[in-house]
Amino acid sequence: MGSLNRLRSAHQADIKGKGILYEDDDAPIKLVDRDDSFVIKEFGLALIGKILNPKKQNVEKLLQTMPSQWGLSERITASDLGNGKFLLNFMTEEDLNSVLRRGPFHYNFCMFVLVRWEPIVHDDYPWIIPFWVQLIGFPLHLWTDANLRNIGGRIGHVDTLELTEGRMLIDVDSRRPLKFSRKVEYEGDEVTIEIKYDKLFKHCTTCGLLSHEKGYCPNVDVRSRLQHVERPVFSRLQQNQDVSRQNWGRDALANTRATQQSSLQSRGIQSSQYYTSKPLRSDDMSTLGQAARYWEDDSSRGRHSDRIIRSRDDHSRRSRYGGARGAGPYARPSEKI
Template structure:
């Protein structure tokens, strides 16, 4: 990765085991430059870079910064207040690009992602907008979690199990 960021001579990397690595940057500016680019992918698997913490849990980091686009917002809804209201329901907003309807949001990876949202104007008009997470590859399209894909979804498994327990039309034949 240091080569991909064109910083290979200014970063050292150490494998800490258990899927964790330590990158040491020679300057704060280099660190900030890299952190602004996240989340990152290697062979379509996402990984997160965060500033080091003295004590970490096994599933740390929970917060993943995503550039999020809001698609389908009517022009009369296109105001900073409305975009901020929608974005704040997804996570903490770091940066907002009003002209693009795009925000850098700190998303809690322990919660399901939301891909659609109903918005309502003061006049009562309701519109469904699409939420697009840039650089999101692997996630579960059933429950919205980033911890697994559709084939390993426990929500899907419990639905399948209920179908099996109940049986089909020909179970009693």
């Protein structure tokens, strides 16, 4: 009975955390292997991948985009494994091989790893990218199987060698910087050969890594990196400001010309009215007390000279006030003798 109570108290202590030992808490937890046949059957038709540039790539968007580009969106089951890794399960071997033949792979113009799944436990797994590599500037008389494999072994693991085509399929470690040139020596003479990677997209041209671009390279000075990133933005803003200033100056010049033209036109109209108009007659009693008015020349009234001639020969006008112009209402009376 006492032993049963001790077991119960120990169990309660474990539940409350009083019986946990923290001395070896940081030690790795050992995992138990299971039947390999079951694992191979479950993941035998799977590809495992990993993005290399987290600043430019997103796993969720990649899994939504790539199966559609391959035309297998209905026959692929995708899973996000976290830490930039993902798993693609296929229904047939033909679909899996058709995707592998499309490599190397890129998303958002940055490379990502995609290989056949293997039971490997490592933080960096997977990291191998198969690249078809060509050597440019290599002496033709030294183009042998041994020499090519010797050079390819310095780049990565040579998987396939096509001697007639002059290229090699090399498994490249994406954690290491890419090499784009190497020096080779033959009988004391050196020559520099260029290494060309087929279907290589964005990478750092300074250090050769695939995990970032030149603007984010840790080997570049901070000031140079900021200039590399911000200078295009500043130049675009400055260019837009210059364009807006040019447009503003062009519009201001056009408005000034339009204003001057309208001013000249208005002056021309006023001057034409000034020379084609006549002053108001002084004997028109209905306009007394009003401002001076002008009217345009009316052809029905006749010209000014015609009116003068007619008024000079108009005898009825003379006899209107006693037969003489001087005998008008404002004429002085003649003195009696």
